[in-house]
Amino acid sequence: MPKAYVFTRNGGPEVEALVDRDMPVPGPGELLVAVRAAGVNPVDWKLRRGYVRPGSERQPFPAVLGSEAAGVVEGVGPGVEGFAVGDEVFGNPVTGGYAEYTLLPVAVTAHKPAELSFTDAAVLPVAAATAYDGVRQIGPAPGSTLLVTGAGGGVGSAAVQLARHAGARVIGTASADKKDYVESLGAVHVESGDGIAGRVRAAAPDGIDAIFDLVGGDTLRAVAPLVDPARLISAGGKPLAVELGGAAVARARDAVVLEAVGDLVVRGVLRTHVTRTFPLADAGAALRAVESGHTRGKIVIEVAG
Template sequence: MKAVSYRAYGGPEVLEYGELPKPKVGPDSVLIRVRAAAVNPVDWKAQAGYLDPMLDAVFPVVPGWDVSGVVVALGADTPEFQVGDEVIGYVRKDVLSGGTFAEYVAAPVRTLARKPAGLTFEQAAGLPLAGLTAYQSLKAAGAGEGDTVLVHAAAGGVGTFAVQLARHLGARVIGTASERNHDFLRSLGAEPVVYGEGLAERVRALAPEGVDVVLDLVGGGVVHTSPEVSAEGARLVSIADGDVAALGGRLLWVRPDAEDLTALAHLAEQGVLSVEVAEVFPLEKTADAQRLSAGGHTRGKIVVTVD
């Protein structure tokens, strides 16, 4: 099969496009013919070796955890799916090895849900990891109706889902973003503010009593502004800064969860969630897709398609 892989840690330059063996299918997995795979920052961070303390790499590594595609073969015990089913998945395994930037990926059924009707394969590929991160972050924070939620990096891949999900829960949303993305955030139902110096004052101007929930989706120390903008008893969740624990919050690492992913798929089918696709690359241009992702200024998802 055609695949993108790397044989040593490094940047986009270590990626190779070529032939690799088709993956074997375990008893609780299915084989997916990949139609699209989304790029996430964790892909190039893992490729650079940042996850080495927690995940072993089995070289050559095919990167990628997000996928949309079609089931073409079944494991010995996979009653959840049939050949021909269109599926999406956050296919994170216990090692870095057989990822989604390939013609085929073997995916445990615990990582999969049915593809939302009405979404293209490109849109659907952008839903799993980022959508689950937003969904599980809001769940961990106990966000709900009447809350004021501050979302850092609200126009990013995770942030756009967090805004939509929080609004669906009945929360008021304040989102940080560059000025060029403010109209976009307003279209999602958020009240935008510019990040950077003076952020706490700008948030307090919108929410004088403080916010009830803070989601740090960007890192870089923004979590330390939380005491200045939070109401008493506010809940703080970060996906990017371990200092959150010292502030009484939670560091969240998104988990594959078929039930949560199915819930997201249903919300997408109902029109509650839209998926913003920033740019699409062919599989052989995955390195270029990574470079764009690493730039950090993309609105929505970067997607790789497999012909």
């Protein structure tokens, strides 16, 4: 039986386990995929703790962790067109990505370019796609200044690169130990923590044109007054952003965006910055690394083919 890394109830790391499970069966519009790599994201541990995505239903336990995956099509469900057994794909699984096999709905699945590794493709459906949607929503003009909070994380690092590609100047907030990394992306680093608004003002004396927030909380409250609320979006503190007059990132969640970000990676516009990989047997350690909040770039679980 194929293995999967699951959580058996809502809670902390103690509810996680590597288990055997029945082979998933693809339904209408779904692909059975042999997973080669799965991205690790903060939303994974948030779901384990009990978060439910708006418009979604809580998964029955045991629930497989993981919101993005890349692999090889092993089977197709009824009504599927445009995909065949043997195709290399990446997308958002409906049955979790930390697994040897999962199901991908064709609506949020793209063909993996041959030039793109499974490891790199696995980090695009959540982090890069969120960054793509957010930067497109802001629409930074060439020469404008964008503030990205949490610029050292998976979404933040992609957002910096995409905004720079659009011609914007980017101020990126992150901890002091991520300064070199944030600057390597093309952003001006501003240290996070108390007094952040003053440091942002000093780094951008002519002002900030828009904010792409990936942190929420006190950081968002501190920097929000720097812009017109209509120019504030957040993926890290969505309810707070709305409370402050801004908006949540409007996610497209479709294959068109996945194809677009895959093309950007192939063209060298977007670097994935996978900084660590773990085998499926160590999925818990991979999730702990992300849950600590101190990672830079992306962490990936690699599944042997």
